[in-house]
Amino acid sequence: MGNGPSTVRSARRQQAERSNDMTLIHAVMVCIILLILIQFLLLMVAVEGLQGGRNAILLPAAAGSGLCFLASCWLIRYVAVRRAGRS
Amino acid sequence: MTAPAWKEDFPVSWVDDHYVTRREFTKSLCLVSCAAFAANGALVGLGALDRARAAVPVEPRAIPGAMGLEVGKSLVFEFGGQPCLLVRVDAERFAAFGQKCTHLGCPVVYQAPKKELYCPCHEGYFDMEGKVLAGPPPRPLPRVTLERKGEELWATALQR
Numbered sequence: 001m002g003n004g005p006s007t008v009r010s011a012r013r014q015q016a017e018r019s020n021d022m023t024l025i026h027a028v029m030v031c032i033i034l035l036i037l038i039q040f041l042l043l044m045v046a047v048e049g050l051q052g053g054r055n056a057i058l059l060p061a062a063a064g065s066g067l068c069f070l071a072s073c074w075l076i077r078y079v080a081v082r083r084a085g086r087s
Numbered sequence: 088m089t090a091p092a093w094k095e096d097f098p099v100s101w102v103d104d105h106y107v108t109r110r111e112f113t114k115s116l117c118l119v120s121c122a123a124f125a126a127n128g129a130l131v132g133l134g135a136l137d138r139a140r141a142a143v144p145v146e147p148r149a150i151p152g153a154m155g156l157e158v159g160k161s162l163v164f165e166f167g168g169q170p171c172l173l174v175r176v177d178a179e180r181f182a183a184f185g186q187k188c189t190h191l192g193c194p195v196v197y198q199a200p201k202k203e204l205y206c207p208c209h210e211g212y213f214d215m216e217g218k219v220l221a222g223p224p225p226r227p228l229p230r231v232t233l234e235r236k237g238e239e240l241w242a243t244a245l246q247r
Contacts, residue, residue: 032116039124043130058131059131062128062130
């Protein structure tokens with residue numbers, strides 16, 4: 001065994017890292033799709049509230065939608081930062 | 088195996104050109120999320136406009152053709168920026184309401200035999216006070232205050 005750090009990663013380790021990255025990206029995609037479904041649900045609730053004259057529901061629905069959007073952005077940024085850190 | 092000669096004139100692979108990477112797809116999902124949030128924001132703006140419009144005092148106005156209305160008949164007139172329904176309940180009594188159903192905004196109609204207001208969209212029923220009798224509407228219909236001035240019938244206020 002050498003004394004210093006190895007500069008050459010084994011092919012198997014690279015493959016494992018790549019597999020982990022793909023799993024992470026797939027998980028992020030599923031989470032974002034779920035968040036978008038929640039946003040569409042909130043949009044539907046807001047439209048029905050506006051049509052029925054129930055304006056009190058609009059602001060909470062928009063706030064929930066905003067939180068979902070921020071969560072989506074955070075997930076994408078997390079993946080990007082992780083991949084940038086690895087490379 | 089050498090490539091065919093026509094490949095030199097069409098160097099771009101059609102399949103590769105249309106290939107969407109996972110990263111691009113995820114970014115487009117984020118754009119869809121942004122669009123949904125923007126749509127929700129637009130609805131908040133529309134709701135604020137509605138509230139501002141409701142805050143403006145309504146000018147009283149005469150209802151054209153009200154006194155000539157037969158018993159059991161109804162007519163639609165515009166008041167307070169929304170369609171309203173005037174009903175002649177009997178020879179002396181009139182009733183007027185906002186015509187938009189409080190469920191999802193469909194126009195209600197008067198059913199003379201039952202003396203009820205009926206929303207055909209989702210089977211909502213209202214009595215002659217505007218109160219909900221049956222169906223999904225959550226609130227009573229807004230009432231229009233009527234005032235008789237000589238031979239004319241005037242709408243003077245809209246209860247929201």
